[in-house]
Amino acid sequence: MRSYCGALLAASVLISTISGSAQEKTTPPELVVAAAADLSAALKEVSDGYEKKTGVKVKLSFGASGALTQQIQNGAPFDLFFSADMDYPRQLIAAGDAEGASLYQYAVGRLVLWVPADSPLDLQRLGMNALLDPSVKKIAIANPQHAPYGRAAVAALKHAGVYDRIADRLVQGENVAQAAQFVESGNAQAGFVALAYALAPGMGGKGKYWEVPAEFYPPLAQGVVVLSHSQHKKEAAQFLEYIKTKEAAEVLRKYGFTLP
Numbered sequence: 580m581r582s583y584c585g586a587l588l589a590a591s592v593l594i595s596t597i598s599g600s601a602q603e604k605t606t607p608p609e610l611v612v613a614a615a616a617d618l619s620a621a622l623k624e625v626s627d628g629y630e631k632k633t634g635v636k637v638k639l640s641f642g643a644s645g646a647l648t649q650q651i652q653n654g655a656p657f658d659l660f661f662s663a664d665m666d667y668p669r670q671l672i673a674a675g676d677a678e679g680a681s682l683y684q685y686a687v688g689r690l691v692l693w694v695p696a697d698s699p700l701d702l703q704r705l706g707m708n709a710l711l712d713p714s715v716k717k718i719a720i721a722n723p724q725h726a727p728y729g730r731a732a733v734a735a736l737k738h739a740g741v742y743d744r745i746a747d748r749l750v751q752g753e754n755v756a757q758a759a760q761f762v763e764s765g766n767a768q769a770g771f772v773a774l775a776y777a778l779a780p781g782m783g784g785k786g787k788y789w790e791v792p793a794e795f796y797p798p799l800a801q802g803v804v805v806l807s808h809s810q811h812k813k814e815a816a817q818f819l820e821y822i823k824t825k826e827a828a829e830v831l832r833k834y835g836f837t838l839p
Contacts, residue, residue, distance in 0.1 A: 608811045609636040610818055611656060613647040615663035615801070616721075616754035617688055617728060617773030620780060621834040622661060625827050632821075635814060643754040645725030651676055651806060658809040659818065661801070663688060663773075664727040668804040678812070681805035685822050686836035688799035689774040690731045691788040693762060700769070702789035707739040709789075710769060715748065719761035719770030722751045727799055729758075732771035735795035762786065774835035800839070 614622050619641050626637035640647075644662040651657055651671060660677065662668050665684060671677035692707065694700050700709045710718055721729035729751070736742035750767055752758035755776055761767040763785055777788045803822060805815045821827055828838055 607633065607635040608814055609638055610658045610811060610814055611638045611640070612659045612661065612818075613640050613642070613651065613655070613657040614661040615644045615647070615727070616641045616756040617663055617775045618661055619756060619776070620778075621775055621831055621836065625822070625830050628826065628830070629818060629821050633817075635818070637818065641754075641756065643722060643725035643729075644727055646753065654808070656808075656810075657806055658811050658815040659803060659805055661685070661803045662727075663799060663801050665800050665802040666727075668802045671804060671806070675807060677804040677806050681816065681819060682802055683804075683819060683823070684800050684802050684839045686801045686831050686838060688728065688801055689793070689835055689837065690728060690735060690771060690791045690796060690799065691774045691777050692769060692791060693759065693772045693777055693786050693788045694769045695762060695765075696784060696786050698768065698787070702787065706789055707736070707741055707791070707795075710736075710741060710745050715745075715768045717750050717761070717767040718745055718748050719750050719752055719758040719767035721755045721758045721771070722753055726754050727801075728755045728771065728773055731791075731796040731799055734797060735771070735791045738795040759786075778833075778835050801836075 622639060626639060630636055644664060644667045648667045648670060651660060660668060668677060668682055672679045692702060700712060702709050720732040723729035723733050750761055752761055755772045758770045759772045759776055762770040803819060805812060805819060809815050
């Protein structure tokens with residue numbers, strides 16, 4: 580009887596182990612993605628669509644592209660990196676932290692000058708000259724040292740010939756999302772943000788914007804890359820392939836991105 584019970588117990592453990600192993604194999608991994616702050620709405624929508632399609636969960640971490648690059652170089656456990664430029668991904672490739680063959684330009688970003696909805700400034704008539712109005716005490720931009728959109732804002736201001744006249748009124752956010760928060764909170768009367776941010780759900784009623792002409796700043800070509808230390812390279816590559824689909828492209832266009 581003991582022998583029979585022992586055999587039954589062993590068989591039960593074996594079945595449980597096999598069942599557990601099968602479950603582990605069928606449970607898709609969670610991808611951890613570092614992404615530029617301008618993608619906060621668009622990439623969330625893309626990721627939600629991907630999860631519904633495949634069952635793969637995508638955990639998003641947003642920030643300034645330069646700051647995220649530093650985190651990746653310091654070993655942060657990301658699988659993919661969506662930058663607001665192509666330079667940061669190339670830096671990671673050169674350092675051996677990203678897969679060179681995976682580099683892909685997924686979009687071109689657009690810069691806007693954004694003010695609160697109740698601002699008396701006539702952006703469409705004045706454009707960049709609206710910043711010269713005495714009522715504009717502070718102008719928010721993303722930190723140019725870390726954020727491509729911050730560098731684009733500085734370039735645009737210089738192109739328009741107003742940078743020297745307003746430089747002492749600039750306040751820097753860590754990324755475009757924080758620059759927008761300065762404007763929302765009233766700590767700045769105007770700010771430069773991504774068009775994608777201005778078009779995000781819930782933002783329409785908070786502000787109005789003027790799109791900065793593309794010739795005012797270097798193109799915001801935005802790139803994505805699979806990271807070398809990813810534990811889920813196959814799944815990361817599959818998500819990257821989804822980014823190239825018509826379905827994902829339509830979401831990016833909805834948020835004002837131009838596709839390459």
